[in-house]
Amino acid sequence: MSGKVEEFAAIYQRACQRKGGEAALVALTSKPLAPAGLAKLPDNLLLAELTKKVFQSGFVWRVVRQKWPGFCELFFDFDIEKVLLLSDEMLEQKAADPRIIRNLNKVFTIRDNALMIYDIQQHHASFASFIADWPADNIIGLWAYLKKHGARLGGNTGPYALRAIGKDTFILSQDVEAYLRSYGVFDGGLTSQRSLKQIQQQFNLWQQQSGLSLQEISQIVAFSCGENYAGMQR
Template structure:
């Protein structure tokens, strides 16, 4: 298994030098910053990622102001009071992408966020306190208790809002398979544990966040464009 320095130096060479590489690395939010996020933000970003799945992201982003209008800026308190009849009406609104099955996830995930907040003070507090050396455990929680938050949907939401997490992008998956870290299905328990152990080991070697380590691995494989950020 490669050591951190080998991965880092390959990324340096491919991205045009250490200075350029450092500008491309992302930093997660601190514990304090995470717990200060409004819980409504989690529902909004879960919904955005659910709709982006299997769709052109640009189309969803271009319509997002319409989503926010239709769903009251993803206000949890209002959405939890929404009747099934009103949900059906909103699912037909031309301002959004009209996919009823995906629209149904909005009240379902609103309820999940509310339930967690009741137990932990806030959903953001719950996310902030989850240990990153078991980030796959948080992925599993979102998949089990949320609606359509399995696969990369939950992890990409976590990354977007600043929770420290690696991502199983195509480039990262390619690296893990090439180095025999995983050899079965990407989302099997065995593969997820192997990926977690790999990134935990890199973190102990380097002190870098899982976010940065995931990016460094990705920068070392696949198509390379100097100075272009990868996930």
């Protein structure tokens, strides 16, 4: 399937038909936090969400959730300043603790990402306000920032972390990627800057057409195509 990309209204109607009507579709979608609400979140909560997504990447999410109380206990509820005081030796000891997932390289990212947050705090009111103020029409720029300045936040890890935090972002799930490719929105590598800019432009257009958030649009596009089931998050 290649050619002119559908108007968002057509995508919306097909998603409604696939999911059992408009009310059912609305129940399956979720909204991001308003920027004002996001800006008020404590930065330790944001570090926790970054960490959770780093550990969930390539791993069983259920196991990460089960062990999460251990992470909170060992890393002081992700207090930024306390995490930054941890030496390499301390991190190695914590990485061997059975209360958490014992992956030394990922454990080191906790301090690395705490440092990124600390550096941002020197120029902004908080990391949360920095995230909240980033314009949604260039969300791929925020993805790139997290990948460059953070640790293990490339690929879909950064976007999934932003979604968990409450920042408005689309997610390039398999269904969304398949739709965009089928209509020729991009034809190169999914993570190339050229492709990401083309995808951002398409989402910006759909947002203008619908008035919905990037998050809702992303979910509705996924529900409109592919082999997915009611209730699956995108």
